[in-house]
Amino acid sequence: MIERIGGRLPDAERDRLAAIAYRIRRLSVEMITWGQWGHIGGSFSMAEILAVLYFRHMSVRPEDPAWEGRDRLILSKAHGSPGLYAAMALRGYFPESEIYSYCELGGILEGHTDMTRTPGLEASGGPLGMGLSVAVGRALGLRYKADPRARVFCILGDGECNEGNVWEAAMAAAHYQLDDLIAVVDYNKVMAKGFVHDQMAIEPFADKWRAFGWEVLEVDGHDLDALDDAFHRARWILPHGRPIVVIAHTVKGMGVEAAEFNSKWHTHAPDGATADRMLRELARRYGFPDEGYSRLDDPVAKETFYGGE
Numbered sequence: 319m320i321e322r323i324g325g326r327l328p329d330a331e332r333d334r335l336a337a338i339a340y341r342i343r344r345l346s347v348e349m350i351t352w353g354q355w356g357h358i359g360g361s362f363s364m365a366e367i368l369a370v371l372y373f374r375h376m377s378v379r380p381e382d383p384a385w386e387g388r389d390r391l392i393l394s395k396a397h398g399s400p401g402l403y404a405a406m407a408l409r410g411y412f413p414e415s416e417i418y419s420y421c422e423l424g425g426i427l428e429g430h431t432d433m434t435r436t437p438g439l440e441a442s443g444g445p446l447g448m449g450l451s452v453a454v455g456r457a458l459g460l461r462y463k464a465d466p467r468a469r470v471f472c473i474l475g476d477g478e479c480n481e482g483n484v485w486e487a488a489m490a491a492a493h494y495q496l497d498d499l500i501a502v503v504d505y506n507k508v509m510a511k512g513f514v515h516d517q518m519a520i521e522p523f524a525d526k527w528r529a530f531g532w533e534v535l536e537v538d539g540h541d542l543d544a545l546d547d548a549f550h551r552a553r554w555i556l557p558h559g560r561p562i563v564v565i566a567h568t569v570k571g572m573g574v575e576a577a578e579f580n581s582k583w584h585t586h587a588p589d590g591a592t593a594d595r596m597l598r599e600l601a602r603r604y605g606f607p608d609e610g611y612s613r614l615d616d617p618v619a620k621e622t623f624y625g626g627e
Contacts, residue, residue: 325547331374335542338369338408340604343573344597345404345417351593351611353421355429359583361401363506363568364473366540368405371471371502375549380410383438389468390440390456394449395475395504396430397585403427403436411438447481450474450501454487457499457561469553473502477509480518485530491561492531500552501532501563504539508570510584527563539566573600 327335342365350356372378376389393402400420407414412426419425426435433439441452453472460468478484491499509517520526524534533556537544545566552562570584571577574596588596594610601608 325550326543327546332542335366335369335373335546336604337606338373338405339365339542340573340600340606341408342368342401342404343600345407345414346400347588347593347596347600348611349400349403349417349420349427350587351590352418353429354587355421355585356400356587357397357585358400358574358588359508359571359577359580360395360398360475360504360506361404362572362574362577363539363570364398364401364504364566365572366542366545367473367502367504367566367568368401370542370545370549372405372409374546375553376471377468378409378438380406380438383411386463387468389471390453391471391473392441392449392453392456393431393443393473394453395446395473395478396443396449398473398475398504399427399429399431399443402431406436406438412436446475446478447483450484450487450491453499453501454491454494454496457491457496458494460498468498470499471502472499473504476503476505476507476514476520476523477517479503479520479523485526488527488530488532488561495559496561497556497558499561500549501561503563503565504568505565506539506568506570506572508579508581508584510581512581513579524565527565531560533557533560533562534565535562536565537567539568540572573603575599 343362346361350358378388379385416426420427421429428435430444431439431442433442450472453470457470507514524536527534535548537548548564556562569578571580577583590611597610598608
């Protein structure tokens with residue numbers, strides 16, 4: 319059962335976070351369309367998660383990405399990099415204009431996360447199931463740092479929880495009592511080829527984490543109030559001595575009807591006209607001024623998407 323965790327954000331703060339989540343989706347479409355590769359569905363589903371973490375709960379200094387006291391975020395579902403890059407650009411790690419270097423030779427934004435190229439990334443990614451192991455190592459390492467307040471956040475996909483390495487890491491985290499580790503599962507129900515429950519069912523999911531010794535919070539991953547309160551409880555209130563997982567129930571492709579719960583949009587790049595329609599739908603749905611694909615008038619974009627017409 320999904321918990322409706324108590325506590326509500328001030329209206330102005332909720333509106334601010336909603337605007338950031340909208341911008342994360344918008345920038346994701348922009349970079350995937352421009353690069354002609356990427357994962358819209360999984361970037362859209364975690365937009366609110368990223369907004370609440372980067373703009374409310376994570377202690378970071380974008381101007382000093384290697385600051386020792388920072389919180390660490392590891393994107394285990396590294397194919398969701400457009401959403402992460404969008405959040406990082408909005409947070410100030412690099413200019414928003416860098417999104418057009420996505421998947422470009424010499425650019426700073428790889429299709430899968432590469433910590434040697436992108437300022438502020440804590441780990442490289444690609445093979446699914448590896449991120450939680452990296453997060454466990456980071457959480458263990460923080461025990462020997464001068465500032466014990468730092469936390470390690472790890473965002474996983476529900477489909478990648480089919481990987482045995484996830485559960486080895488989960489077992490290790492509980493064994494070492496890593497209460498500075500907060501895993502977040504983007505439970506959007508859809509994998510590359512179809513629904514998770516058809517490909518490899520993972521339920522009873524929350525019970526599995528509890529059986530491995532984790533504290534579990536289960537929330538609506540698009541409810542900004544619920545996410546905010548869950549991360550507050552995870553960091554400050556839950557008992558010490560156990561790792562925490564926030565299971566965030568989300569919608570793959572949330573925000574564009576044609577992409578919602580649609581495995582086609584797991585890995586698929588729109589052409590310019592489709593991107594324009596997507597962005598106008600997002601604007602209508604989230605109450606922002608109608609604004610289409612911003613590079614349709616660029617001659618290079620026209621050559622790319624319309625054959626120069």
